[in-house]
Amino acid sequence: MGSQADNKTCAICLESMESGQGQTFFTAEGALSFHFSCVSNSVTYGNYLCHVCRAKWNDLPLAVPNSNTNVDSIFAPNPVARVMHEPKLILFSDDELPPLVTADPVSSAPPADPQNISIKTIPERVAVASSESVSEFSVLVQIIAPPEEDLGNTPIDLVAVLDVSGSMHGSKLALLKSAVVFVIDRMTEDGRENAKQCVNSLLASGCTNILEALEMGVQVLEERRYKDPVGSIIFFSDGMDTCYRATHFPRPGQPPPYLHLLPASIYPENHRGMGDHDQQPPFPVYTFGFGEDHDPLSLKAISDVSVGHFSMVNSYEAVEDNVGLCIGFLHYVLAQELCLILRSASHGVQILSISSERYASSKISNKGSQALINFGDFIWEEEQDFIVNLTVPVFCSVGDAENDLITTSLLDITCSYISVVSNDMVQIDGDRVTIRRPIFPTPLETTVSLKVDEKRNRVLAEQGFIEAQEMAETGDLTGARALLLNRRSTLLASASGQAGKCRWLEARMEEMGKRMESRELYERDGRPYALSNMRRHAYQRAIARGSSVHGAVESEGFLCGCAAPQGHGEQISST
Numbered sequence: 154m155g156s157q158a159d160n161k162t163c164a165i166c167l168e169s170m171e172s173g174q175g176q177t178f179f180t181a182e183g184a185l186s187f188h189f190s191c192v193s194n195s196v197t198y199g200n201y202l203c204h205v206c207r208a209k210w211n212d213l214p215l216a217v218p219n220s221n222t223n224v225d226s227i228f229a230p231n232p233v234a235r236v237m238h239e240p241k242l243i244l245f246s247d248d249e250l251p252p253l254v255t256a257d258p259v260s261s262a263p264p265a266d267p268q269n270i271s272i273k274t275i276p277e278r279v280a281v282a283s284s285e286s287v288s289e290f291s292v293l294v295q296i297i298a299p300p301e302e303d304l305g306n307t308p309i310d311l312v313a314v315l316d317v318s319g320s321m322h323g324s325k326l327a328l329l330k331s332a333v334v335f336v337i338d339r340m341t342e343d344g345r346e347n348a349k350q351c352v353n354s355l356l357a358s359g360c361t362n363i364l365e366a367l368e369m370g371v372q373v374l375e376e377r378r379y380k381d382p383v384g385s386i387i388f389f390s391d392g393m394d395t396c397y398r399a400t401h402f403p404r405p406g407q408p409p410p411y412l413h414l415l416p417a418s419i420y421p422e423n424h425r426g427m428g429d430h431d432q433q434p435p436f437p438v439y440t441f442g443f444g445e446d447h448d449p450l451s452l453k454a455i456s457d458v459s460v461g462h463f464s465m466v467n468s469y470e471a472v473e474d475n476v477g478l479c480i481g482f483l484h485y486v487l488a489q490e491l492c493l494i495l496r497s498a499s500h501g502v503q504i505l506s507i508s509s510e511r512y513a514s515s516k517i518s519n520k521g522s523q524a525l526i527n528f529g530d531f532i533w534e535e536e537q538d539f540i541v542n543l544t545v546p547v548f549c550s551v552g553d554a555e556n557d558l559i560t561t562s563l564l565d566i567t568c569s570y571i572s573v574v575s576n577d578m579v580q581i582d583g584d585r586v587t588i589r590r591p592i593f594p595t596p597l598e599t600t601v602s603l604k605v606d607e608k609r610n611r612v613l614a615e616q617g618f619i620e621a622q623e624m625a626e627t628g629d630l631t632g633a634r635a636l637l638l639n640r641r642s643t644l645l646a647s648a649s650g651q652a653g654k655c656r657w658l659e660a661r662m663e664e665m666g667k668r669m670e671s672r673e674l675y676e677r678d679g680r681p682y683a684l685s686n687m688r689r690h691a692y693q694r695a696i697a698r699g700s701s702v703h704g705a706v707e708s709e710g711f712l713c714g715c716a717a718p719q720g721h722g723e724q725i726s727s728t
Contacts, residue, residue: 269581270487271583272583273297276605277292278598278602280591280595283547287545289543291540293539297535298487307382311480313387314390317355318360319357325357331472333389361394363396387439421435439461445467447465491530491531496565496567497564498565507542508609526539528570545561562585563585607649610658630672637663645659665682668682
């Protein structure tokens with residue numbers, strides 16, 4: 154037969170194979186090309202032979218499942234098969250109905266609404282003298298989810314984007330395969346072995362186009378006919394993009410140049426004001442860095458803008474710890490798009506700052522009279538807290554100065570979110586934050602709360618991690634270690650430190666300092682440890698339960714796999 158260059162007609166449909174006609178092509182082992190859709194349909198109906206030479210295909214193309222197949226797509230082990238031209242023309246067939254969707258919608262009643270998320274507040278002191286003004290007064294705000302209801306796991310749509318480009322060869326690819334197999338082991342027995350065979354047949358080759366890979370992951374989620382309440386992407390890669398780095402050359406320590414091009418479904422800030430993307434929650438991207446030379450700055454930047462999470466995976470033990478932590482979190486999402494609005498409750502009370510390590514998107518407006526914090530997803534039994542720093546004015550009502558019951562109102566707090574259980578918007582008003590304003594407060598009334606002090610130390614430590622990491626990036630490892638040592642001393646001298654409540658913070662700062670003893674050690678272990686530790690510390694989360702992933706679509710050295718919807722219990726159905 155002729156060469157690939159001479160192959161101008163698809164041997165299946167006999168239509169033109171000219172480029173630029175909005176078609177995607179599949180290149181077989183014999184260098185013959187076919188329309189992607191033609192080969193997929195052929196394989197779907199059991200034909201595994203080349204339509205020209207009748208040789209059996211060893212590496213199957215991507216298949217669009219028929220009505221008897223309950224998966225989104227299957228892994229394409231052949232890295233020669235590339236999605237070419239416009240990837241958004243690819244149609245992804247859906248898998249089985251979500252557990253709450255039946256053929257007879259009348260027969261299925263929605264579950265009862267769960268108990269609401271609650272808001273608690275703790276001022277740093279219960280009283281401030283009426284004649285005193287405070288330039289920076291701290292209030293600890295806690296968001297608390299209710300205990301887990303007996304409703305089973307939250308149904309999720311999960312897409313796995315796997316980097317199988319050339320830079321992932323060797324131990325990286327082996328570790329990536331073990332990570333995906335770890336996820337597959339959470340599936341029910343049917344289809345488990347086939348999924349593992351597909352994963353184990355993967356080869357590393359080609360360039361790395363992170364933007365296109367994430368765009369395809371979003372496309373898989375957006376094109377599902379039956380959408381579950383929670384949609385997320387897990388991204389396994391070394392983060393070494395070869396398409397944009399080659400042309401833009403970002404400076405060391407700078408975010409990747411393609412962030413502003415990410416889909417609005419991942420990074421809503423890129424398309425603020427576009428109403429089309431306000432109708433569904435954004436998809437968080439949970440990134441996992443493979444290999445000692447992976448790019449943690451790029452991977453963390455992607456997770457940050459999508460309100461996801463970054464972890465490094467440098468051992469088989471880390472697969473279970475970090476991947477399990479992520480999948481377990483997704484299983485137990487209770488609320489989406491959780492948002493807090495804080496308002497000044499008295500004249501002269503001004504919101505100065507919000508010490509929220511995770512939520513960099515918090516915004517203060519109207520000259521300190523209002524603040525907004527976006528939390529994203531929230532899980533059962535989760536607790537998140539942060540410090541609000543504000544001013545407290547002198548109490549001006551002289552006639553009431555001798556009244557021990559006088560108070561100053563500081564904050565009003567409103568929480569809103571979409572309940573995953575009921576799919577309704579829920580709004581909760583917290584109790585107004587107030588403090589007493591006696592002429593002469595007692596020593597007990599002016600004692601700083603240990604809980605507030607402990608949280609301030611956590612913020613201090615987080616700022617120390619960030620500053621030390623920035624110093625290390627410039628080559629000042631000595632200064633970075635000195636800064637961490639100074640922060641540890643400050644923690645030890647604080648009230649909560651002396652009460653033994655900050656030992657875990659001290660241990661992490663000590664460990665980070667050890668990984669900054671040399672430039673080589675920092676680049677190998679220190680940088681990824683610092684970034685991963687900062688993100689996990691900021692999220693204040695620790696949970697590890699199972700999930701599943703199966704199905705895949707290959708694009709530019711990546712594989713996008715979509716999990717079937719999840720039912721109740723720890724496992725999901727698979728075929």
